[in-house]
Amino acid sequence: MQTAQNTREPDPVAPTPASELNTTPNLAAVPQQRLRIAMITETFPPEINGVAHTLHQMVKSMLERGHEVHLIRPRQGKADQGTLTPREGLHEQLTHGLPIPGYPGLHFGLPARGAIRKAWKDNPPDVVYVATEGLLGGSVLSAARSMGIPVISGFHTNFHRYSQYYGLGFMAPVISRFLRRFHHRTHCTLVPTDSLRDELQAQGFGTCRVLARGVDTRLFNPARRRTDLRAQWGLEENEPAVIYVGRLAAEKNLDLAVEAFRAMQARQPKARFILVGDGPAAAELREHHPDLILAGVHIGEDLAGYYASGDIFLFPSTSDTFGNVVLEAMASGLAVVSYDYAAGRQHLRHGESGMLARFDDAEHFKALAAELVAEPHTWKHLGIQARAEAETVDWRCEHDRLEALFLEYAQAK
Structure with missing residues (x-):
């Protein structure tokens, strides 16, 4: 499959120097502080998929480390009043959405820039993590950039590759260009493997850094x-x-x-x-x-x-x-x-x-x-x-790295 040409998109975030792209944040050098972290996702438990599971692990870990988390996601039907147990430091904001064709019970988020700016007016986050590249994620990205808040994105789904399985292979270059421009507007994009980092950087996605996945070896045994x-x-x-x-x-x-x-x-x-x-x-x-x-x-x-x-x-x-x-x-x-x-x-x-x-x-x-x-x-x-x-792969180690990345970008703004 042909990928979109490696062209620079307008209004990018300044790239990280090549010497710093793949370095692990120095935990000892980063002063520990309580952060306000906004996390945006189109999917979250009880939905069952890899993105929902990964985001749930991130949210739990950041709360357990004493950070505040503002979780923003679309409401999945009228009965959805939030899936997380209320606790100190957690704010779960549900936005409007529409049903996803072919995925019963699931909704994609609609733009919510006004609602997000209102929620952040008096207490803006220190850093934003956008996990999905839909209309909701795009509106939050625009709101954060207008307020000078650093944004980190996650590349969780190969939408341009999915298209070939639904007779939409001709759309792959268009989807690739959209994804490239989206991620290029963030400070960095987190990817799960070294090979995906190299692939996306070669395609012009901007700064990509590896955040691997973990597994619960006590549960899966x-x-x-x-x-x-x-x-x-x-x-x-x-x-x-x-x-x-x-x-x-x-x-x-x-x-x-x-x-x-x-x-x-x-x-x-x-x-x-x-x-x-x-x-x-x-x-x-x-x-x-x-x-x-x-x-x-x-x-x-x-x-x-x-x-x-x-x-x-x-x-x-x-x-x-x-x-x-x-x-x-x-x-x-x-x-x-x-x-x-x-x-x-x-x-x-x-x-x-x-x-x-x-x-x-x-x-x-x-x-x-x-x-x-x-x-x-x-x-x-x-x-x-x-x-x-x-047994060598642990969520805790990856969340140490995630926390350090949040601190690094929050302090750089």
């Missing part, structure tokens, strides 16, 4: 393996359970996941494929593949039990910016088959802690999956090594 669940799937202990967790939608490359499982099934007929999640592709999967186990949506300890009861995890996505589910599968002791991309590239070593196919090479992905399912010793070894790698 091999010890949560459930023999009763495996029995429901019709599996004995040494028969392979192949797991997928995520939205059941075209942009997740589910066709490849099913094709890979069929290749695995040819090598190991007793294998079962369990898909955890829901979405617009669920009905078609049930109709055309009645032998697959569509488990629906699960969260918390219940979800952790599904992960730990599996053996091999398939992550065929070529559109996710990261893939939190990969870390959750690793922490649960599963052998992961992924493209050499996003979370897989960042955290797995091919043949040592996972299997990494050449990016967007579907035949290679299927071949690796089929090879792995025939070798129980290998998939068990990879799962052990994946768990060990996941």
Whole structure:
């Protein structure tokens, strides 16, 4: 796919010198102070997706560290009165929104510049974090810039790549230009991997800095393996359970996941494929593949039990910016088959802690999956090594870095 030309957009934020782009903020050199942090997102729990989960972790962590958080998000229906328990330092502001086609119950935010400026008139934030690039995020970005408040953005979703899955591939250059201009107007853009940082900076997105993801290794743990669940799937202990967790939608490359499982099934007929999640592709999967186990949506300890009861995890996505589910599968002791991309590239070593196919090479992905399912010793070894790698990835360390970034930009204004 062609990307937009690397041109400078009007009215940019001054770029960070190259020597400072990839440095870790010096926590010792930054005086600790209580910040007022505004966080803007179109999605938040109880919605179930990687962006909502990541933002929830950020909000909780900043509150626990003593900072004030002003969470701004669209109201998800008339019954939505806020999802967070009221506590000191938290202000949750719900704005107007409209339903998102194809996503029942979800709304996108409408511009709210006037309401935001009013809310900030007497008590403006020290720094703003914009997680989503929609109308709401754009209006908050404009309001913050007009008030001289530093803005950090997050690149959480590859919208320009999603377009190809919905017959809108011709829109990719337009979407790319919009995203580039949006992020170029912020002081920096946070991305989850080194490779994505390099890609976006090469495309002219401005200053990008890496803020990786974490995983709760106490929740996602091999010890949560459930023999009763495996029995429901019709599996004995040494028969392979192949797991997928995520939205059941075209942009997740589910066709490849099913094709890979069929290749695995040819090598190991007793294998079962369990898909955890829901979405617009669920009905078609049930109709055309009645032998697959569509488990629906699960969260918390219940979800952790599904992960730990599996053996091999398939992550065929070529559109996710990261893939939190990969870390959750690793922490649960599963052998992961992924493209050499996003979370897989960042955290797995091919043949040592996972299997990494050449990016967007579907035949290679299927071949690796089929090879792995025939070798129980290998998939068990990879799962052990994946768990060990996941234990080195901690939300607390990443939120230390996030806090330092907030302090750095707040003090630079």
